[in-house]
Amino acid sequence: MGPTSDTPLRPQDSGLLPRLLAELGLRPDTLSVPARAVQAVPLPSHLAVGELAWTSIGVAAAAIGTASADDDGHPLLPDPDLVADAYRSDRYLRVDGEAIEGFAPLSGFWRTADGWVRTHGNYAHHAAALRTGLRLRDGATPDEVASVLRTMTSVQAMTAVQAHGGLCVPVRQEAPREDAALRATPLIQVSRLGDSRPRALPRPTAASPLSGIRVLDLTRVIAGPVATRTLAFAGAEVLRLDPPMREEISWQHFDTGHGKRTALLDIAADRERFDALLADADVIVLGYRPDGLRRLGLDPQSLVSRHPQLVVAQLSAWPGDDSARGFDSIVQAACGISWADSVDGQLPGALPAQALDHSAGYLLAAGITAALCRRAEAGGSWYVRTSLRRVAAELLGMPRGEPRRAPEHEVRTQEFEVGGQRVTTVEPAVRWPGGPVRFAAPRPWGADAPEW
Known part of the structure; x- marks a missing residue:
């Protein structure tokens, strides 16, 4: 398999977009996939990474646009170059003009x-x-x-x-039966957990459809922070909480912390303060392992029994209640992607971006937005869930082709001053009619008080 073939992928064959629209309760005609645009996403791979990326971002934009009070029914189609840049944002991140190293020596x-x-x-x-x-x-x-x-x-x-x-x-080979079983489950689960009164979106506008929505962010690394960054971009008030004993890698926060406030709080030691935050939250996004969440009483059922107004979103590396640790690169290796995207079949390979993380993040944001809309219409507490392994199964089931040479393009960036450092990041790829086109600046990690 050669890395420079011009054989096109056939995105119209996967059926991914109509299934996602159905899972989110969006009209089938909300978004269409122009094959040429998907093929133009410069993320060369044997697998349909371009289609997965384009569709994930497109569905997030469609869900957010639908939440707008000024929705005109014509969502903006994602720009292929912006899609690729968003998925490879770590490669374009600069801190005081210097590039960062995405993986440490022991990774x-x-x-x-x-x-x-x-x-x-x-x-x-x-x-x-x-x-x-x-x-x-x-x-x-x-x-x-x-x-x-x-x-x-x-x-x-x-x-x-x-x-x-x-x-x-x-580094394992593919497991087709396991993948097929996973694909029989929703890629993005949106389900009702309990009853409560309808709660309207507070101040939806075209520019900020989620204005007035409060989101507690208990996630790290890429997927969860991408989801909450997307919600903040849509106008939500996002408060990220981290334990004081686990410092974040600074560049990861610069890459995904746009528009959020960020505070340190030991949930187990200061439960009263955390519960007060939770009482005023609309959404909580969980990225920690299920066994840890259960110990803290933060499993979805416990949360909604105490706070029936909540939308609970959960992201994990593995599906179900598997408590194993995992990151995008680990899941790629464990499920066969590293061999499926190997250049020569002798050395394991990797996707051209951490596409499982980014796709899971955008899809989770879409599911949260859909759940907020359902809560506004019918009330209830809602549960939104996906996993990196579920996204991997989807990608492995999509049509394959030879990688095509990625054409050069101008990367669109924006610059911020964050805690005395000059940070350059890519522009947002999620766009909807009347919405913003630039991110708000990240805050210094852990610099805010744990309060709304």
Whole structure:
């Protein structure tokens, strides 16, 4: 399979768009997919990454536009270049003029005695867990990690690292039956959890359809923050909460923190303050593992039993109640994408962007917006859910083709002053009639009080 073929994908064959519109309760004619526009998304891959990206962003824009009081029924079609830039935003991020390194030295593919594993060590505590699991000293180099892993089977490596809370998975082949079973479930679940009175969208306008909506953001990394960034872009008041003991990677917040307030709060130690925030929230977005949420009493059913007005949105790496840790790169490796998008079939590959994360984020934002509209019409508490693995199953079931050379294009960026640093990020790809075309600046991480 050559990387420069001009063989086009056939996006009209996947049926993704009509299914998503149906899951969100949007009219079938709300959005159409022009094949030429989808094929023009410069995200070259053997898999239909361009269609997945274009459709995810298009559906988010359609849902937001429908929430507007001035909806004219003609959503703006996503610009293919902006779509690609949004999905590869980390590559264009600049902090004081300097590019960032998206993956830390201990994140990547490694040979084992019987194959390959993929690790993730961007956060310091995950890198430490990886070294501990492999019985290496603090500060062990990538060469030392590689040397140890070559003596272990892939399963031995996974077991050793995960036993200490690290992230390491074998690079597996596709599992068609598992993927088909996942595709039989909604890509974005929107379901009613309980009853409450209808609650109108407070101040919908074309520019800010979600103005007056309050969102508690308990997410990290990419997918959840992309979802809440999209809600903030649509006018929602988003308050991100992080535990004081887990500092965020600064560039990740610069890349996805636009328009949000950001505060530090130990939920377990200061439950009274958290419950007061929750009482005034319309939406809570959960990105932590299900077992941790249950320990805190933040599982969806517990939340809506105490706060029947809530829209509860949950995002995870894996479907169901699987509590395993995971990131986009880990899911790609575990479900067969790394081999499906390999250049030569000998070395595992990766998608041209962290497309599972970004797609899950935009789809979650679309589902939350749809749930808010349903709450306004019929009342009730609502549950919105997707997972990176569910998105992966969708991508693996879409039509495939040879990667095409990505044409050069001008990347549209905007610049902010954030905490004394000059930050350059890409422009938003989600657009709707009458809506904004530029992000609001990120706030310094953890700089705000935990209050509305």
